[in-house]
Amino acid sequence: xxxxxxxxVVLLLLVGSGQAFAQYTVTGTxxxxxxxxxxxxxxxxxxxxxxxxxxxxxDGKFSLGVPTNQEATLEIKFLGYFLQAIPVSPSQTSVSVxxxxxxxxxxxxxxxxxxxxxxxxxxxxxxxxxxxKELTGTTTIQTTDGALYxxxxxxxxxxxxxxxxxxxxxxxxxxxxxxxxxxxxIILDGVYINNASQRTGRATLTxxxxxxxxxxxxxxxxxxxxxxxxxxxxxxxxxxxIYGTRANAGxxxxxxxxxxxxxxxxxxxxxxxxxxxLRLLGVDDWSEAKINEFFPExxxxxxxxxxxxAVQTNTFIDYEDYFYNNKALLSxxxxxxxxxxxxxxxxxxxxxxxxxxxxxxTGFERYSLRTNxxxxxxxxxxLGVSSNYIKTNTDRGFTGNxxxxxxSIGYSIAYVPNYFDLRANPDGSYPDNPYFAENPVALTDKxxxxxxxxxxxxxxxxxxxxxxTEKSFLKASIVGGLxxxxxxxxxxxxxxxxxxxxQANPGDxxxxxxESTNTNFQASLVYNWNVGNVNFNSSGGIVRLDFKDNVLxxxxxxxxxGQINLSQGTVQSIDQQxxxxxxxxxxxxxxxxxxxxxxxxxxxxxxxxxxxxxxxTQFYAFPRASLAVNLAKFxxxxxxxxxxxxxxxxYGETAGPVSFGATFTSLGGANIGGLLGSVVGNTxxxxxxxxxxxxxxxxxxxAGLFDSRVLLEASYYIKNTKNNLQNxxxxxxxxxxxxxxxxxxxQNKGIELSLSGTPVELTxxxxxTRIMYWQNRVKMTKLGIPTYIAGAFGSSLGxxxxxxxxxxxxxxxxxxxxxxPSTGNFTVLGNSLPKFTMSWSNNLNIYKNLDFSFLFEWxxxxxxxxxxxxxxxxxxxxxxxxxxxxxxxxxxxREPTTASAWVQDASYxxxxxxxxxxxxPKSFTSSILNGSIEKIRIGSSVNNALLFTKYNGYxxxxxxxxxxxxxxxxxxxxxxxxxxxxxxxxxxx
Numbered sequence: 001x002x003x004x005x006x007x008x009v010v011l012l013l014l015v016g017s018g019q020a021f022a023q024y025t026v027t028g029t030x031x032x033x034x035x036x037x038x039x040x041x042x043x044x045x046x047x048x049x050x051x052x053x054x055x056x057x058x059d060g061k062f063s064l065g066v067p068t069n070q071e072a073t074l075e076i077k078f079l080g081y082f083l084q085a086i087p088v089s090p091s092q093t094s095v096s097v098x099x100x101x102x103x104x105x106x107x108x109x110x111x112x113x114x115x116x117x118x119x120x121x122x123x124x125x126x127x128x129x130x131x132x133k134e135l136t137g138t139t140t141i142q143t144t145d146g147a148l149y150x151x152x153x154x155x156x157x158x159x160x161x162x163x164x165x166x167x168x169x170x171x172x173x174x175x176x177x178x179x180x181x182x183x184x185x186i187i188l189d190g191v192y193i194n195n196a197s198q199r200t201g202r203a204t205l206t207x208x209x210x211x212x213x214x215x216x217x218x219x220x221x222x223x224x225x226x227x228x229x230x231x232x233x234x235x236x237x238x239x240x241x242i243y244g245t246r247a248n249a250g251x252x253x254x255x256x257x258x259x260x261x262x263x264x265x266x267x268x269x270x271x272x273x274x275x276x277x278l279r280l281l282g283v284d285d286w287s288e289a290k291i292n293e294f295f296p297e298x299x300x301x302x303x304x305x306x307x308x309x310a311v312q313t314n315t316f317i318d319y320e321d322y323f324y325n326n327k328a329l330l331s332x333x334x335x336x337x338x339x340x341x342x343x344x345x346x347x348x349x350x351x352x353x354x355x356x357x358x359x360x361x362t363g364f365e366r367y368s369l370r371t372n373x374x375x376x377x378x379x380x381x382x383l384g385v386s387s388n389y390i391k392t393n394t395d396r397g398f399t400g401n402x403x404x405x406x407x408s409i410g411y412s413i414a415y416v417p418n419y420f421d422l423r424a425n426p427d428g429s430y431p432d433n434p435y436f437a438e439n440p441v442a443l444t445d446k447x448x449x450x451x452x453x454x455x456x457x458x459x460x461x462x463x464x465x466x467x468x469t470e471k472s473f474l475k476a477s478i479v480g481g482l483x484x485x486x487x488x489x490x491x492x493x494x495x496x497x498x499x500x501x502x503q504a505n506p507g508d509x510x511x512x513x514x515e516s517t518n519t520n521f522q523a524s525l526v527y528n529w530n531v532g533n534v535n536f537n538s539s540g541g542i543v544r545l546d547f548k549d550n551v552l553x554x555x556x557x558x559x560x561x562g563q564i565n566l567s568q569g570t571v572q573s574i575d576q577q578x579x580x581x582x583x584x585x586x587x588x589x590x591x592x593x594x595x596x597x598x599x600x601x602x603x604x605x606x607x608x609x610x611x612x613x614x615x616x617t618q619f620y621a622f623p624r625a626s627l628a629v630n631l632a633k634f635x636x637x638x639x640x641x642x643x644x645x646x647x648x649x650x651y652g653e654t655a656g657p658v659s660f661g662a663t664f665t666s667l668g669g670a671n672i673g674g675l676l677g678s679v680v681g682n683t684x685x686x687x688x689x690x691x692x693x694x695x696x697x698x699x700x701x702x703a704g705l706f707d708s709r710v711l712l713e714a715s716y717y718i719k720n721t722k723n724n725l726q727n728x729x730x731x732x733x734x735x736x737x738x739x740x741x742x743x744x745x746x747q748n749k750g751i752e753l754s755l756s757g758t759p760v761e762l763t764x765x766x767x768x769t770r771i772m773y774w775q776n777r778v779k780m781t782k783l784g785i786p787t788y789i790a791g792a793f794g795s796s797l798g799x800x801x802x803x804x805x806x807x808x809x810x811x812x813x814x815x816x817x818x819x820x821p822s823t824g825n826f827t828v829l830g831n832s833l834p835k836f837t838m839s840w841s842n843n844l845n846i847y848k849n850l851d852f853s854f855l856f857e858w859x860x861x862x863x864x865x866x867x868x869x870x871x872x873x874x875x876x877x878x879x880x881x882x883x884x885x886x887x888x889x890x891x892x893x894r895e896p897t898t899a900s901a902w903v904q905d906a907s908y909x910x911x912x913x914x915x916x917x918x919x920x921p922k923s924f925t926s927s928i929l930n931g932s933i934e935k936i937r938i939g940s941s942v943n944n945a946l947l948f949t950k951y952n953g954y955x956x957x958x959x960x961x962x963x964x965x966x967x968x969x970x971x972x973x974x975x976x977x978x979x980x981x982x983x984x985x986x987x988x989x
Contacts, residue, residue, distance in 0.1 A: 039262035058262035122628035125969030139941035163365030172250035174748035191481030207403035241624035248656035259345030273982035310419035326764030406438025410973025415875035507559030644704030710757035743784020813899025828862030906956035915941035
């Protein structure tokens with residue numbers, strides 16, 4: 001009997017063992033449901049055990065072992081397509097999968113925390129994503145931020161001018177600070193990168209004033225847009241709260257391209273093009289009657305003689321055309337390699353951009369080399385490394401404001417009549433300009449405004465799978481990075497320039513050396529588990545940030561002819577020396593819960609401390625909470641008619657860092673009786689200063705219709721900021737002029753709407769379109785100090801009002817209005833904020849191989865202080881200067897004026913991008929080089945194609961003070977915006 005029992009036990013063990021180790025292998029192919037093309041790198045995994053999965057190869061094929069002899073479900077997903085579930089069993093081991101394109105990106109994975117992500121269809125915030133195709137798929141954009149125009153609902157984007165190398169300001173959901181952080185935090189592959197508009201020193205030599213008039217480029221211009229896979233924009237505190245102290249103005253998260261398993265793919269792209277001015281204003285002609293009207297009697301004789309000589313020789317020069325209307329050559333060359341195995345994937349790219357400017361001797365060069373490597377060390381450990389070296393070389397020329405030096409082209413030519421010839425003489429010398437302080441021709445030919453940047457961005461991430469079960473997993477991640485920027489600037493005014501010859505020490509040079517080192521480190525844990533039908537995702541971790549800046553500007557005057565060395569000048573000085581070392585640390589916790597994709601809730605909190613705060617040991621807390629309910633998941637909503645109906649609400653708090661030194665009183669050097677010492681500066685510190693903070697309540701609804709062919713996103717937000725920094729003027733008897741204060745409070749309210757979809761989807765024609773609308777209203781709810789005006793150039797030309805109950809973007813000026821203290825006793829002239837902004841983007845695919853795309857943007861309202869027109873009018877060169885439109889016998893240019901004459905409506909419509917591309921048929925490409933070329937794409941495109949506006953300036957969206965929070969709409973002779981035309985060739989091997 002015992003023998004029978006033993007045999008039975010052995011048999012049971014064998015059967016159990018067979019059951020335990022029984023498995024089968026599923027093979028298949030994944031293709032695009034419309035084109036039939038194989039999809040490379042699609043994720044294929046078991047729904048019952050998501051940790052068991054693989055990727056499709058270069059032919060879209062996969063093989064996956066199923067560790068059971070029962071039925072199972074495969075889930076296949078790929079970015080830009082809907083997830084698809086396929087049942088498999090021991091009798092069904094071969095499958096063919098056709099994925100449907102997700103036009104509305106509902107299946108896209110977006111950031112939901114510092115260590116977590118979520119499907120867009122489950123998101124409780126209005127997070128805008130811009131894909132690589134949207135970013136650069138229509139035309140070649142010079143800078144990454146310039147590629148975001150019209151693509152981010154809720155963004156107010158301004159340019160500081162059309163100079164090569166960019167110079168862009170981005171404000172998300174209105175004004176976050178009066179004087180502090182107004183630009184969003186930029187994170188590139190996990191690295192907190194520097195996007196400062198670094199000083200060049202141009203304003204020092206031109207006498208323009210503060211460094212914010214340098215017309216410099218911000219450092220996002222260094223990043224090659226073609227390397228970017230995706231950009232996510234967290235526009236307000238409700239979405240960005242988990243980023244804490246530096247997220248008051250929003251967060252822009254940039255992810256670069258990664259490799260995929262399969263054979264190595266090589267892609268070569270060449271763009272060749274040209275640029276010309278988008279718009280010129282024209283120059284008024286002169287006559288003897290105009291000369292007699294414009295010049296005082298003592299000057300008329302010599303001016304009439306000059307005019308008559310020009311008539312005899314037919315020497316009339318349109319200086320606007322001469323300086324600005326030069327055709328610029330553009331070239332952009334890119335080469336990338338991508339590939340790898342299941343263990344190691346790589347993406348390597350190189351880029352050379354060489355673009356001239358439409359002003360002579362200006363241009364922008366960028367050299368970029370990037371390597372992204374992802375390696376699976378073993379089954380539980382992965383490592384990702386990203387390295388990017390960039391060198392840029394920029395010559396921006398001399399445009400914008402100046403004071404007495406004449407070192408601005410637009411400022412000078414506004415006063416030069418077209419009958420006087422400023423061009424070089426046959427012997428190479430330049431005539432003096434009798435109408436202004438400098439000859440702009442000599443300035444353009446001989447002066448230097450150069451910036452050379454060497455930059456290194458290094459990122460790494462280490463992923464650790466601590467344990468996995470069928471219903472839970474625990475992961476750890478360590479993320480870190482370095483952003484090192486070294487910027488060398490040179491501003492040189494040779495000694496033989498007209499203005500320099502009048503100086504006591506002719507010949508002026510300013511050398512700048514700026515080094516910025518940002519490092520960040522983050523360690524986190526993510527625990528995901530299921531309780532019944534609810535999935536929980538818990539995350540927490542620590543963050544450490546370090547920012548170091550080292551700035552030195554040296555100036556030398558009285559230069560030896562032909563020299564730019566500092567030691568070759570007779571008067572040498574340190575223009576600026578600045579060191580900054582900031583350390584910040586944070587803790588974060590976040591809990592997410594998802595009930596069958598029907599109800600999704602999140603709560604989280606971030607604690608931060610910073611060495612910028614008066615008490616560097618104090619932690620400030622930033623909570624967040626959100627809830628989304630997909631009503632379409634409950635019951636029957638008409639099949640595919642409504643597949644998404646998701647009301648959502650979110651709340652969050654963030655902060656903006658205290659400016660360096662605001663809590664301390666600075667000391668300046670002094671020489672008293674031959675003894676060196678230090679004296680207190682004009683501004684004293686305030687150790688009670690707190691970080692600027694913001695809280696936001698966002699409400700919205702998302703609706704997906706007709707099997708997600710149409711997606712509507714609607715959001716309304718209320719953002720309140722408090723502890724806003726501003727300077728409080730003190731009584732002269734104190735011996736100092738001002739102290740920083742935290743008194744002001746602001747409120748932004750706004751609406752954001754987006755409607756996207758596919759109106760036409762036929763066999764040979766597909767049309768995708770998106771319309772976006774947004775508006776923002778801001779009000780000063782508390783000022784804390786008496787009403788004042790500030791910004792621009794005073795009340796006679798237009799300035800800005802800081803008063804409770806008004807928007808700080810309110811423009812006021814002469815004439816004076818007595819007994820009106822709420823408006824500073826001045827007339828309200830306008831508001832710089834637009835009433836609304838809309839954009840309309842479209843992509844048409846015809847017969848699969850032909851793609852046509854375009855993007856319109858419409859900004860309605862918003863006023864500029866147009867001082868370019870003011871100067872042209874004052875110099876007699878504005879078109880129509882002799883007009884008498886009201887027929888009163890007084891020409892319009894001589895009519896009495898107030899500031900209202902220079903505050904002008906800056907509404908516009910722009911065709912920002914338009915492109916037409918053709919992909920050659922495979923039957924043709926397969927016959928070239930033995931089929932080694934997989935794809936050939938040719939095309940043509942235009943950036944800034946058309947501008948429709950009544951604004952009397954080169955471009956209504958440019959501003960000398962574009963990087964400022966409030967006064968960012970002052971137009972003073974900017975570099976005219978360029979229309980850029982390209983021809984494209986792409987070869988994929």
